Amino acid sequence: MTINQISVLVENKAGAVAEIISVLAEKKINIYAVNMADTPNFGILRFIVNQPEEAKDLLEREGFLVSACKVLAVGLKDIPGGLTKVTKVLNQNGISLEYLYAFISRSAENACVILNTADVEFTAQILNDAGIPIYGNEIFEKAGLL
């Protein structure tokens, strides 16, 4: 069970993020989760949106460098050490994280994180076997967003 994410290369200049977000807003694309990672030279903006394919097309037409990939939305217990359970399982199975970011769901009772690894299908399997909840798009649907 995976979720589609899009990543956009962001120029290191004022207003660059605003430009990207306004492209999405104009076409009424809803952003569920967002994360920005930066290096000294440029940033990468990652989104979970309601229409990932349309968003990718739109941004590419505007000349942005965009990639789409599958990531996992994972539920955590909202208590100290909640995330440890996940990282422990990954570690025991020799899976390393590419990146991870948190988001809030109005429907899930748990805290949620988006994470990416070299092999998301395998990671989903492992987490599932360990009893850790993996969400699909329904997590957004429940909130009445999709």
Add this chain to the structure above:
Amino acid sequence: MAEHIFFDKEKETMKRKDIEALQLEKLKWTVNRCYDRVPYYKKIMDKAGVKPAHIKKLSDISLLPIMSKADMRENYPFNLFASPLEDIVEIHASSGTTGKPVVGAYTKNDLDAWSECMARIIAASGVTKEDVAQISFGYGLFTGAFGLHYGLQKVGCMVVPISSGNSAKQLMLMEDFGVTVLIATPSYGVYLSELAKDKGISDNLKLRVGLFGSEVCTPEMRDQIEDNIGIIVTDNYGLTEIGGPGVSGECLERDGLHINEDYYLCEVIDPDTCEPLPEGETGEIVVTPLWKEAFPIFRYRTKDLAKITYDPCKCGRTSARMTKVMGRTDDMMIIKGVNVFPSQIESVLFTKPHIGPHYQLILRKKNYMDTLEVQVELIDSSLLERYRELDALQNDIRSSLKSVLGLDCKVTLVPPRTIQRFEGKAKRIIDKRNETEA
């Protein structure tokens, strides 16, 4: 290997001693014309203590003073002309970005000679009268478009004089007219080839040859254009001050640019001492045109760096060949005391994966130290999910540049199509060392 085509086989395959005899005769004619008809030339030759009669053998050319752009500026616009104005039928001029332009002038005979030089270069790149040639150089005072235009017509091609700009129309005409030969700057050639690929029309084009000039085209850049649109790209050389393009051009062996030696006498000098350098050494090219009635000049410093070989070429031409221009003495950046040419950087970038062909070089001063930033476009979106590879790519480019230049620089990957494209000569260097930056 493709068949080699000649425009004037007899002249292009002359024996060395015959070439030299012809050069000496035409050199004497040129020097006489300069001395007798142009007061400025008489003045500087008298000052150097040299008379036309002192030119008895080719090497006596070194007795003549060396001319530069400053001499041309001083005599702007018409003071170096050796023909009455009524005999002059065409004027050209350099872009003159740093002051008054440099003027070129042609009589009817001059235009014939110019066309002849161009026709030979065009034929050497495999073009025949059956070809349809699109000229995407800007028409105007710039010599490039007209030089190619005259030469292509002399060969008998159908010429499409579209000039530069309006890239969508460029591609439309290429497709509709069945254009087989493209004339452009290498950077515009890259841009058009990208666009053709994006629009998915590369396969509809009949292009087979590109004659690219007016700026340095590294072999790596050439290969990229060839891959994109499946054509053979040749380089040719010349400059406004000495008559425009036509000095030299590549044959299909692409092992140096054949100099039209019966029209141009080329020397290689040490740019610092102005002393002639032995064969095979890299230095500044100094050119004496041997055909100019309207605007003769001798020993013009081109500021272009190359070397010349007299070894015979596989194509059968006996002419001397110059290497591609390796850089210009005034393009040379001195960064932390290290001499750096943009072409060296370009050669490194074109060997790297995941990045595009356009780049920009930014020079800054930080705490009294020079810094160089190389900006290049990332075009492979899959790397956005793979930080390590992205990081590795950046480090790889940086370390290759360091080993080639002997200089540490900053490498910045930027989104595609954010670096400015140029329809004429690309301006890749931004020198901010004299600016205060926030």
